[in-house]
Amino acid sequence: MLRRVVLQAATHRRRRPFLPSSIYAFRQCSISASSSSSSESSQNSNSSFVEHLEGPNQSTETTAQSSTTISIDRSGLYNPPDHSHQPSSDSELVKHLKGIIKFRGGPISVAEYMEEVLTNPKDGFYMNRDVFGVAGDFITSPEVSQMFGEMVGVWVMCLWEQMGQPNRVNLVELGPGRGTLMADLLRGASKIKKFTESLHIHMVECSPTLQKLQHCSLKCTDKDDADGNLEKQIISKLSETPVSWHATLEQVPTGVPTIIIAHEFYDALPVHQFQRASRGWSEKMIDVAEDSSFRFVLSPQPTPASLYIMKRCKWAEREEIAKLDHIEVCPKAMDLTQNIAKRISSDGGGALIIDYGLNGIVSDSLQAIQKHEFVNILDNPGSADLSAYVDFEAVRHSAEEVSEDVCVHGPITQSQFLGSLGINFRVEALLQRCTEAQAESLRTGYWRLVGEGEAPFWEGPNEQTPIGMGTRYLAMAIVNKKQGIPVPFQ
Template sequence: MTPLAAIIAQRIRATGPITLADYMEICLLHPRHGYYATRDPFGAGGDFTTAPEIHQMFGELCGLALAQAWIDQGRPAPFTLAEAGPGRGTMMADMLRAIRVVPGMANAAQVALIEASPHLRQIQRDRLGPVNHLDHVGDMPDKPLFLMANEFFDALPIRQYQRVEGGWAERVVGLSDGGLRLGLGPAVQLSRDGRPGDVVEDCPAAPAMVEAIARRIAARGGAAILIDYGGWNGLGDTFQAVRNHAPENPLDHPGEADLTAHVDFAPLAAAAIRAGAVAARLVCQGDWLVSLGAAQRAERLAAAGDAGAVAALRRLTHPDEMGHLFKAIAIWPKGAPPVPGFDALRLHADHA
């Protein structure tokens, strides 16, 4: 049993089973034993590899997409260039390098990183130098906002509900034979249909965060690009753990494995629209990167001696790799041109 497992077990003995949301928050953010508080989880030496760690072209293309949105909106200055969940700071470094080719943009950008982990904050400072770290998206300055969030929403705590006779029951973490086990709480009412055994997930924090981001963009201008694995109006149990680049039971090693769930983009788009902004139609990451010129960028890098560029392109864009597993949406103000590679969502027509 890990040190954090013992702490969780003690809490359950004292107060009863806990929700999956509470379990995820403890496992990821406990100040002494939490996953993000104690390690650098990225890359070959960690537990998983994100797109910015695969190749520089990912962050460069993201930065240039935001740059075109900045130009299309009249080059507002100053503006906030933000990233939610910036990891090692790799993508922000690549975006900053890319936007330096856009006259006036780098000087107008004021970088803000939304990061809860003190450990990762230090890694980001080492990579980027002095930066403005924020605890919450609501803390961002009252300026035009251009924001990237890659594999950020998948780590937000979720709640799960399973269809049972008489309604739905929340899935909770309890104890059995001295170990952590999933069980069911009392029946509750949800405005969802389902068959016995069906599981649905809810991430209450995600729409609230998107609404705050979209409200700032609607009022002050800017754009946001959100990339994650997931889908639209998802159904099923997607709660998962990754440790040493391999999947495992999420209850086996609390605090020592990354815990995530697939992102349901439908409530995120609805939150953006509710805040008065435009939300994009959901697209696959691979299709979006190709529309931005990823293939041509990889060819130029390969010709300049980058031996890994072509393989990285395949991993980022091919349907059998990350290309279709990861999805993307964008947010921009009403009346502004779409963010490059996206079309506006016609909610009832596209996703009735």
């Protein structure tokens, strides 16, 4: 998620489990009544599987004469290595992934691998630890400077005013990390009482560990429900605003105007990768090699995800497709966008998406980051963050396809977004009342948020040179047409 701000000046390079049945289609299936086929087929267990179906209470002799034999040619399928009783150094997640591949009898998609690595309930990268900040694996914009959350808060308040300042608003954040963005937003908006009193905060987070960190960041406390309900209400002391947690967006109550923030959330959604082959686009899969390591393979037949690459290619120019050898598609991003658009269409409001990506087809962007450095995607799954570029054009088409009542604006660069909302004035105001050390931190944070490339003013160690995210990150808004054009997309 920084592509994420990687602390070293590295060159920025380019779940649900499913069974692509077409990959594992049986090559041959014959049914015959024979007493000898069992012994013949058992001589070559790698190429066929023979099963005898016996009726009850039959003698061995009768069974041998009348048994039905089903012979299935498995020569084209994955053939796992013989089981070894030697101790294994594999992590529990690696064992789990290999177990899925063995059970399926063939490789899994990159998307399924990515989802297990990131959100496996027991061993997923995000599930049981704090991965953010200098001591973690990557830094996100809210962790860089308080100004980021404050500027997002300005955007939310402006949209609220365009909505007619409703008395009740669901403010939803998808994948809130430590809760830093929402905390800075509420601190900045705390003096606008009419606004904060209208809010109910909904944090969509599947990680119990991160939920606890968010609870702490928002300075939450329990409060007896004023309506006499048995359940106590959780209140953020930053703005006396109620807060709720949910595992998915679908769990957030409907029927209330909704503002959704998705910052560095789309990039962690699982992607399917396709490679051009002689037979057309083939999906890249992940299998177990003879040395028991993970490896990439190509599907020999169309997979269910092929429907999404066909859909994505319809949204692109033929010339754009012709020059590509790899394509990534993210079905979950398309589906999530449509759910957001439907909710905004029915309830009113809007959504802000900020992430790194392209306003066009993404070719081959999946990467792994561990301790602020790029590592191999297939090495030590669960120890590194996996993320991919967001296809903003696919996001736009997905929203427009599902509803005529919403309008999509952008994308524009993060630098344009933050600059138009007044981050320049904010940093000047903060610099007037801070220490020299704080001023240095503000200048560094400002450059990382709106700059491009390496900061020219840096005098510290080369490996800590601030890398600007201003043009690598894009901002897009999806709003109900009744709200008009949101700032700063006019």
